[in-house]
Amino acid sequence: MKLATISGHRLARGAESALSLVRSLANRRLISALNRSEKIERERTRVAGPTIAQRRADLLAFYELYEEVVEVLCDAAQYGPASKLDERYLALRDSIVRGYAPVRPFVIAYLRFSTDDAELGMKLTGKSTDAFEALVGAPTLEEFIRLDDGGMISRITRTREALNLYGEHLRQLEACAK
Numbered sequence: 001m002k003l004a005t006i007s008g009h010r011l012a013r014g015a016e017s018a019l020s021l022v023r024s025l026a027n028r029r030l031i032s033a034l035n036r037s038e039k040i041e042r043e044r045t046r047v048a049g050p051t052i053a054q055r056r057a058d059l060l061a062f063y064e065l066y067e068e069v070v071e072v073l074c075d076a077a078q079y080g081p082a083s084k085l086d087e088r089y090l091a092l093r094d095s096i097v098r099g100y101a102p103v104r105p106f107v108i109a110y111l112r113f114s115t116d117d118a119e120l121g122m123k124l125t126g127k128s129t130d131a132f133e134a135l136v137g138a139p140t141l142e143e144f145i146r147l148d149d150g151g152m153i154s155r156i157t158r159t160r161e162a163l164n165l166y167g168e169h170l171r172q173l174e175a176c177a178k
């Protein structure tokens with residue numbers, strides 16, 4: 001009887017182990033399938049890029065920051081780089097640089113370039129810049145005013161034009177998608 005009980009326990013443990021192995025394999029298969037589908041989705045998203053709605057949301061968020069920076073720059077040009085304006089510029093500068101990254105690949109197609117932007121960028125950051133980057137390239141507002149080559153209004157006009165053209169392009173894409 002003892003031998004039968006011991007054998008029964010071993011058999012039960014073996015069955016539990018086999019069942020555990022089957023569950024483990026099933027879970028691994030499910031996880032593997034999920035990983036493959038996630039990888040496919042990530043690849044599709046990477047290739048397809050952001051949707052029109054995402055691009056529009058990025059543009060709107062960036063445009064709000066852009067207008068605030070332009071207001072600060074114009075006020076500083078008129079009244080000088082007061083401490084409150086400099087604080088606001090510094091706070092906006094980091095936000096607009098982050099906000100420009102998702103918009104740049106698209107809006108750059110509508111931007112009229114100037115060698116003055118690249119030259120100012122070289123003075124401010126040590127690298128060539130476009131008009132958007134030149135507007136926020138200076139580490140402080142005082143530095144921006146000191147190094148401004150008289151092209152601030154031109155940069156603002158060209159960047160605003162590029163944003164408007166890109167916005168119009170997105171509106172047309174949305175209309176075609178409907």
